[in-house]
Amino acid sequence: MGSQPAMVWHRDTALPNVDLIAVPGGFSYGDYLRSGAMAAHSPIMREVVRSAERGVAVLGICNGFQILTEAGLLPGVLMRNKNLRFVCRDVFLRVENADTVFSNRYSAGQVIRIPVAHHDGNYFIDEEGRAQLEGEGRVAFRYCDTAGAADDRSNPNGSLSNIAGILDPTRRILGMMPHPERLSDPTLGGDDGRALFDSMISALS
């Protein structure tokens, strides 16, 4: 997409000069203790937190979202899915906030199709925290049906208020359980995820 990513090792203690830090999905440390709990204490995470405080944009997808909550960059927790099973399937998301560096190529209320693949995606936060997220427009994406209705049937993991992705108060940090990178290529069955990357490139580079 015209931007060169640089990989860093978890034991590194310095980051190259970048416009965006992406913490991808996966199973850091096997998720044996609690998803993301160990990785949040990796040496490089101290530098990620420092960079985020300086305003560098941070994107956490799936395990990356879990790591960002464990590292304290985003509020709330990701609990085991309500039905206790891993779930891998396409879901529909309603774009709740299209005015961020991550979502400016979407429109507010747009319904997009993106896959999820996780065991621990059940987002929870206390009532005060939820009210704050909602009130400040920090819910980025919500699980919904094809028509955009966020109901129980379209919620794949039991997340509170169908929350699929959230922003920090500066809106420079996004954590989301769904995987936009997995539907960014028509050969794989769709490219609704592509606009997220286009958004970041246009806003950050």
Place this chain on the structure above:
Amino acid sequence: MNDLSNATPELAAEHGLTAEEFARAVEILGRTPNLTELGIFSVMWSEHCSYKSSKKWLRTLPTEAPWVICGPGENAGVIDIGEGLAAIFKMESHNHPSYIEPFQGAATGVGGILRDVFTMGARPVANLNALRFGAPDHPKTRHLVSGVVAGIGGYGNCIGVPTVGGECTFHNSYDGNILVNAMTVGIAPTDRIFYAEAAGVGNPVIYVGSKTGRDGIHGATMASAEFDDQSEEKRPTVQVGDPFTEKLLLEACLELMATDAIVAIQDMGAAGLTSSSFEMASRGGMGIDLDLDHVPMRETGMSAYELMLSESQERMLIVLKAGREDDARAIFEKWELDFAVIGRLTESGRMVLKMGGETVADLPVAPLADSAPEYDRPHRPSPAQPQIAATDVAPSVGVKEALVTLIGSPDLCSKRWIWEQYDHMVMADTVVRPGGDAAIVRIHDSNRALAVTTDCTPRYVAADPVEGGKQAVAECWRNLTATGAKPKAITDCLNFGSPEREDVMGQFVGAVSGIGEAARALEFPIVSGNVSFYNETNGKAVQPTPAIGGVGLIEDLSRLARIGIDQPGLTLLLIGKTEGQLGASIYLREIAGREDGAPPPVDLATERQVGDFVRDLIETGKVRICHDVSDGGIAVAVAEMILAGSVGVTMSVPETADHGWWFGEDQARYIVAVDNKTAMKIEADAKSGGIATMQIGVSGGKALNLGPEGELPVNTLRDAAEGWLPAYMDA
């Protein structure tokens, strides 16, 4: 009793060696083996490791083709897929452990087959599995399904290899002995393939991965005996998996493989350190000295016997070029894995094990390998079954009702509940997801792809092992063909009862001959595989289940076919001849309550002719919607095409169509959906080639219109297909 005590015939019997085998061991050694040596003999000569009952028949299978780089005998089979790349794949059973401890049994089955593939230098790109459970109403079935699926997902999801396909069926013959067969497909550069042949006197033998514990001791021996009521006491022989460590091991091995430091490499699978060290030495005609004090141990006080027989997971044995130890150590330390030099290659031709300064075992390598027992066990052919036509089966219900029953039956219903628990998209190359004829996985950074599938119809093999063996290969070939892929090669996982029984051995001999015949006729060689005998409990054998895993190649991703009918106005064209064979069919079992009759015969010349014709239609861009006709015949095939694409079909069927026409399982048939002009052109071409075709319907609407048999809304079909498994598992 300690490691150095002399073995006795009674002890040998407890280790599964017969009196003759024990006598041969004594003869080879020129003395009575000690306990450690007996342990090594017992695992090396177990059915699981030695193939002593099957070798004679496996030799008859075709294993070569111009594109085969490495056939059976190595850790996995290797084929050339062009552009400097090879596909490396194998399927293996983990049946007994999965019955005893379903989560860990299935998980470590996945872990083991992954190691077999990456030990040869491949990055795994796809996992598949073939699962057979007991009757749904058996009290253990639900628990086993739940545990096995969670175990497969738990391992594959964590290591980050997509689980893209497989099959899952139920039958009461598996009540006490489920089958869990796992397959991995990987891709490697053709000039970077690694083998397990030791070479170079003085080269160091390296142990990497996890530490060795007391888990899994005698797993290979357990896999070589039938079950009884006490089998659950064998739980301690089931290993425990750690997929994250395997992920580290995979990455570390691939990193080391990018250097030129490796001479030979083999994973520690069944029989752990024993088989890996022994087989590497044996293949290279080398001797090997191991100092067991250097083996990384998880617990204190482990004996030589335990160290040699442990099946702790996520371990590899590597022969390095002398002097490269530090390079390798740096890589494994970076990935936080154990690394230890535990021995050297020698020219003695012997395996010498030392511990605490003492020699604890001293065995000649070649004689032990070469004199592994080989049996020509008595076998009795299965009795021939009568052909069954529609006129022999009074239809108890109409087509509409029968179809709803079949599409919602345990064997044919949607397995979404299972594959949604597997990450089937990780690595972002899954082009066709589970639920079609074969899954399609893109070769990274290219416009080409592999098509992969596993197939077997055990009820056919039970009715006629030869035809059933042929059919398993033919169906696998057909499923690949139906996507537009060129079928390249197969791996097999042959699950049978006790080879010591003549009827079971007869099933095995028959099935292998059928598999061989089909593989030859379809130029679809067998490049790797596994035999799993003793799948029986209290003397009752499972249905003979030779699972076939196939790999095909798609040269152009813009020319592939999917099964879903996604637009109205298309003509459904049936390609291939319909006679209405109901013998051993799913209709006969689920609707008529009978499990008799001969399976549909497989005419391999026709199979090839029709398949090549259909593949050409896809490759030339004429066809993009195609499905093969198998279980449940035309009716079920059309229903599946509708469900995958959500557009209905109005059928136009011959006046003579009876339940044999709708549900018969005649082989070598495909249904394509194309515009009418293309359909006429295809029909003309088929006619000139002598291939039967018939227009059987037109797409459109929101229902399956069965003509005089009535109409089924798509939603009714969907509720039936999607309903059974979740309802069963939540009950």
